[in-house]
Amino acid sequence: MSQTTTFEQPNTGTWDGGNEPFKVSYGKLMMWFFLLSDTFTFGAFLTTYGLARHRHRAYEGTADAFTFSTEWWPIPDKVFNAFPGFHGVDWPLAFVALMTMILILSSVTMVLAVEAGHRMDKNDVQKWLLWTILFGSMFLGCQAWEWSHFIAGTEEGMKLADGSVIHGANLIVNQYGPPLFADLFFFITGFHGTHVFSGVVLLIMIFINTVNGVYHRRGHYEMVEKVGLYWHFVDLVWVFVFTFFYLV
Amino acid sequence: MASHSHHTDEFAHSGEIPKPQTRVIWKTFFILCGLTAIEFAFAFMMEPGSLRNAIFIGLTLFKAFYIVAEFMHLKHETKGLIWAVLVPTVLLIWLLVALLVEGTFYGESVFNYFD
Known part of the structure; x- marks a missing residue:
């Protein structure tokens, strides 16, 4: 009996849990630390990319004369230049620009949902969460197209010394350059895409909870904030992937 | 917030x-x-x-x-949370730069040794 009363005592002392030095809840703090650990994972991927790229020769001729070869690392503008519906047209980086815009927009709608949550505005939270789910799914669809185009390759392909032609890419061989180029494309964008997919699943879950009024009864929309932190992190990772994979 | x-x-x-x-x-x-x-x-x-x-x-x-x-x-x-996130990130960036620089040097000296 005395034990139960001890458990029911609220912890108010400075050294037994009554103090919040960071002024954030346990869940939000752990989300921050999880994201920090996730940074390590993506950091490892980008380091691997940098090292693999340094181990291969850079292309030295003019951009117009560029051809795919296993001798050198490809120029990203020449690999990612296709756009759905415009077959064979050279639009360097246009599609990836669109994907970047979609993801930044989804980040904005997410932060608008968080803002609406602070005001306890259930309708606005629903509206902005739906937009975020829409943009997130659009990004995933774009990535699916990007992957299928990368795997299928172009009609010209890459001519080998023995006269045979390689089209597209897999983990062993690809038409764009050294095998590691396609491997790192699959692993880095794939790992990021998996994060986006998990984010969309989380967003759908909190959307259902919001519609059911779970957070309104709870008195706060902190779960939206926590998923929001994750979603912005996914956007943040894309900013880095975009720079190091598509621009540099 | x-x-x-x-x-x-x-x-x-x-x-x-x-x-x-x-x-x-x-x-x-x-x-x-x-x-x-x-x-x-x-x-x-x-x-x-x-x-x-x-x-x-x-x-x-x-x-x-x-x-x-x-x-x-x-x-x-709060300042505490900002530092708790920022300090590990800065150390990580240092690690990445060090790995890239040292790794590239190591790669060149080892792989080019037999050329």
Whole structure:
């Protein structure tokens, strides 16, 4: 009996849990630390990319004369230049620009949902969460197209010394350059895409909870904030992937 | 936001919903779009090289700052939390640079030894 009363005592002392030095809840703090650990994972991927790229020769001729070869690392503008519906047209980086815009927009709608949550505005939270789910799914669809185009390759392909032609890419061989180029494309964008997919699943879950009024009864929309932190992190990772994979 | 549990109580039961405050959010959005546009301008109007790469990395860090500070709200958290996130990140960036520089040197000296 005395034990139960001890458990029911609220912890108010400075050294037994009554103090919040960071002024954030346990869940939000752990989300921050999880994201920090996730940074390590993506950091490892980008380091691997940098090292693999340094181990291969850079292309030295003019951009117009560029051809795919296993001798050198490809120029990203020449690999990612296709756009759905415009077959064979050279639009360097246009599609990836669109994907970047979609993801930044989804980040904005997410932060608008968080803002609406602070005001306890259930309708606005629903509206902005739906937009975020829409943009997130659009990004995933774009990535699916990007992957299928990368795997299928172009009609010209890459001519080998023995006269045979390689089209597209897999983990062993690809038409764009050294095998590691396609491997790192699959692993880095794939790992990021998996994060986006998990984010969309989380967003759908909190959307259902919001519609059911779970957070309104709870008195706060902190779960939206926590998923929001994750979603912005996914956007943040894309900013880095975009720079190091598509621009540099 | 750290103090959400306090200021939600003020109107949670009154039924009145305050007006949205979205000026900063849209401003951040336009800054991010602008920085991305500048990156594209450099990608097409400048010859590849270390200077262009440095510009790209600088602009990327700017974008990262706006996303983390405004969207993830870190700028408005307590100093302790800001440092708890920032210090490991800075150490990680140091590690990445060290791995790249040393790894490239090691790779060149080992693989080119037999050439």
